[in-house]
Amino acid sequence: MTAPSTYGLSTQARNLQWLLTDLVEEVPGVNSVAVVSSDGLLLLSSDSGGAAAGAAPGQGQGQGQAPARTKGPRGASADLATIVSGLGSLTTGAAALMEYGEVKQTMVAMEHGSVFVMAISDGSLLGVHATPDCDMGVVAYHMALFVGRAGHVLTPEVRSELRQSMENTP
Secondary structure, X not given: OOXXXXXXXXXXXXXXXXXXXXXXXXXXXXXXXXXXXXXXXXXXXXXXXXXXXXXXXXXXXXXXXOOOOOOOEEEXXXXXXXXXXXXXXXXXXXXXXXXOOOOOEEEEEEOOEEEEEEXXXXXXXXXXXXXXXXXXXXXXHHHHHHHHHHOOOOOHHHHHHHXXXXXXXX
Protein backbone atom coordinates (compact mmCIF):
# COMPACT_ATOMS: atom_id res chain seq x y z
CA MET A 1 0.00 0.00 0.00
CA THR A 2 1.24 3.46 -0.83
CA ALA A 3 0.14 5.98 1.76
CA PRO A 4 -0.89 9.45 0.68
CA SER A 5 1.72 12.12 1.27
CA THR A 6 1.72 13.63 4.74
CA TYR A 7 3.99 16.52 3.76
CA GLY A 8 2.74 19.78 5.24
CA LEU A 9 0.20 18.17 7.58
CA SER A 10 0.06 18.84 11.30
CA THR A 11 1.30 16.26 13.77
CA GLN A 12 -2.29 15.27 14.60
CA ALA A 13 -3.18 14.72 10.93
CA ARG A 14 0.03 12.72 10.33
CA ASN A 15 -0.71 10.58 13.40
CA LEU A 16 -4.22 9.83 12.11
CA GLN A 17 -2.78 8.82 8.73
CA TRP A 18 -0.27 6.58 10.51
CA LEU A 19 -3.05 4.94 12.58
CA LEU A 20 -5.07 4.36 9.42
CA THR A 21 -2.12 2.86 7.55
CA ASP A 22 -1.35 0.65 10.54
CA LEU A 23 -4.95 -0.62 10.59
CA VAL A 24 -4.72 -1.73 6.96
CA GLU A 25 -1.24 -3.23 7.19
CA GLU A 26 -1.55 -4.97 10.55
CA VAL A 27 -5.09 -6.39 10.57
CA PRO A 28 -5.48 -9.50 8.42
CA GLY A 29 -8.27 -9.25 5.86
CA VAL A 30 -8.58 -5.46 5.81
CA ASN A 31 -8.47 -4.16 2.23
CA SER A 32 -9.11 -0.46 2.64
CA VAL A 33 -10.15 2.09 5.24
CA ALA A 34 -11.80 5.51 5.00
CA VAL A 35 -12.67 8.23 7.48
CA VAL A 36 -15.71 10.26 6.44
CA SER A 37 -16.96 13.55 7.90
CA SER A 38 -20.52 14.02 9.13
CA ASP A 39 -21.39 15.67 5.81
CA GLY A 40 -20.13 12.67 3.82
CA LEU A 41 -16.79 14.02 2.66
CA LEU A 42 -13.73 11.79 2.58
CA LEU A 43 -11.21 12.98 5.18
CA LEU A 44 -8.67 10.20 5.27
CA SER A 45 -8.11 7.10 3.19
CA SER A 46 -5.79 4.14 2.91
CA ASP A 47 -6.14 4.33 -0.88
CA SER A 48 -3.69 6.70 -2.49
CA GLY A 49 -5.89 7.02 -5.57
CA GLY A 50 -4.30 4.11 -7.41
CA ALA A 51 -5.89 0.79 -8.28
CA ALA A 52 -8.91 -0.38 -6.36
CA ALA A 53 -7.83 -1.49 -2.91
CA GLY A 54 -7.53 -5.19 -2.38
CA ALA A 55 -7.44 -6.12 -6.06
CA ALA A 56 -4.06 -7.18 -7.38
CA PRO A 57 -3.55 -7.15 -11.14
CA GLY A 58 -5.27 -10.14 -12.69
CA GLN A 59 -7.49 -10.75 -9.66
CA GLY A 60 -11.24 -10.89 -9.90
CA GLN A 61 -11.53 -12.62 -13.27
CA GLY A 62 -11.81 -16.25 -12.15
CA GLN A 63 -14.98 -18.15 -11.33
CA GLY A 64 -16.09 -17.67 -7.72
CA GLN A 65 -14.09 -14.48 -7.29
CA ALA A 66 -15.41 -10.97 -6.93
CA PRO A 67 -15.71 -9.16 -10.27
CA ALA A 68 -12.94 -6.74 -11.17
CA ARG A 69 -13.78 -3.17 -10.15
CA THR A 70 -13.24 0.00 -12.05
CA LYS A 71 -11.80 3.03 -10.36
CA GLY A 72 -14.03 5.82 -9.12
CA PRO A 73 -12.97 9.48 -8.97
CA ARG A 74 -10.23 8.61 -6.47
CA GLY A 75 -10.23 4.84 -6.75
CA ALA A 76 -11.77 2.59 -4.13
CA SER A 77 -11.62 5.28 -1.43
CA ALA A 78 -14.35 7.38 -3.06
CA ASP A 79 -16.60 4.34 -3.35
CA LEU A 80 -15.96 3.31 0.25
CA ALA A 81 -16.62 6.86 1.50
CA THR A 82 -19.97 6.92 -0.32
CA ILE A 83 -20.97 3.55 1.13
CA VAL A 84 -19.86 4.49 4.66
CA SER A 85 -21.77 7.78 4.53
CA GLY A 86 -24.91 6.09 3.24
CA LEU A 87 -24.84 3.25 5.76
CA GLY A 88 -24.15 5.72 8.56
CA SER A 89 -27.12 7.86 7.58
CA LEU A 90 -29.44 4.88 7.12
CA THR A 91 -28.58 3.25 10.45
CA THR A 92 -28.74 6.55 12.34
CA GLY A 93 -32.23 7.15 10.96
CA ALA A 94 -33.29 3.59 11.84
CA ALA A 95 -31.98 3.93 15.39
CA ALA A 96 -33.85 7.21 15.83
CA LEU A 97 -37.10 5.68 14.58
CA MET A 98 -36.72 2.73 16.91
CA GLU A 99 -35.55 4.97 19.78
CA TYR A 100 -32.52 2.75 20.44
CA GLY A 101 -29.93 5.50 20.92
CA GLU A 102 -26.78 6.15 18.93
CA VAL A 103 -25.41 3.64 16.42
CA LYS A 104 -22.02 2.34 17.52
CA GLN A 105 -21.20 -0.07 14.70
CA THR A 106 -22.71 -1.43 11.51
CA MET A 107 -21.50 -4.53 9.69
CA VAL A 108 -22.60 -5.82 6.30
CA ALA A 109 -21.39 -9.29 5.31
CA MET A 110 -21.54 -10.11 1.62
CA GLU A 111 -20.46 -13.07 -0.47
CA HIS A 112 -17.18 -11.46 -1.53
CA GLY A 113 -16.41 -9.15 1.39
CA SER A 114 -17.58 -7.20 4.41
CA VAL A 115 -18.05 -3.53 5.21
CA PHE A 116 -17.83 -2.23 8.77
CA VAL A 117 -18.84 1.28 9.85
CA MET A 118 -18.12 2.73 13.29
CA ALA A 119 -18.87 6.19 14.71
CA ILE A 120 -15.81 8.24 15.66
CA SER A 121 -16.96 11.63 16.95
CA ASP A 122 -19.21 14.52 15.95
CA GLY A 123 -20.80 12.40 13.22
CA SER A 124 -17.51 11.31 11.64
CA LEU A 125 -17.34 7.67 10.64
CA LEU A 126 -14.67 5.02 10.19
CA GLY A 127 -15.33 2.57 7.36
CA VAL A 128 -13.47 -0.66 6.65
CA HIS A 129 -13.72 -2.89 3.59
CA ALA A 130 -12.53 -6.42 4.43
CA THR A 131 -12.29 -9.86 2.87
CA PRO A 132 -15.10 -12.37 3.40
CA ASP A 133 -12.85 -14.60 5.50
CA CYS A 134 -11.66 -11.87 7.88
CA ASP A 135 -12.02 -12.37 11.62
CA MET A 136 -14.86 -9.92 12.27
CA GLY A 137 -14.07 -9.71 15.97
CA VAL A 138 -10.45 -8.76 15.28
CA VAL A 139 -11.48 -6.13 12.71
CA ALA A 140 -14.06 -4.64 15.11
CA TYR A 141 -11.52 -4.62 17.95
CA HIS A 142 -8.92 -2.75 15.89
CA MET A 143 -11.57 -0.33 14.64
CA ALA A 144 -12.51 0.40 18.26
CA LEU A 145 -8.83 1.05 19.05
CA PHE A 146 -8.62 3.48 16.13
CA VAL A 147 -11.80 5.25 17.23
CA GLY A 148 -10.50 5.50 20.80
CA ARG A 149 -7.23 7.03 19.64
CA ALA A 150 -8.67 9.24 16.89
CA GLY A 151 -11.85 10.53 18.54
CA HIS A 152 -10.23 13.25 20.62
CA VAL A 153 -7.76 14.22 17.86
CA LEU A 154 -10.37 14.66 15.12
CA THR A 155 -11.14 18.27 16.00
CA PRO A 156 -12.86 20.67 13.58
CA GLU A 157 -9.44 22.12 12.71
CA VAL A 158 -7.94 18.71 11.89
CA ARG A 159 -11.05 17.71 9.91
CA SER A 160 -10.72 20.89 7.86
CA GLU A 161 -7.02 20.22 7.29
CA LEU A 162 -7.68 16.62 6.21
CA ARG A 163 -10.54 17.66 3.91
CA GLN A 164 -8.30 20.24 2.24
CA SER A 165 -5.51 17.67 1.91
CA MET A 166 -7.87 15.18 0.19
CA GLU A 167 -9.10 17.89 -2.21
CA ASN A 168 -5.50 18.64 -3.20
CA THR A 169 -4.66 14.96 -3.84
CA PRO A 170 -4.46 14.22 -7.57
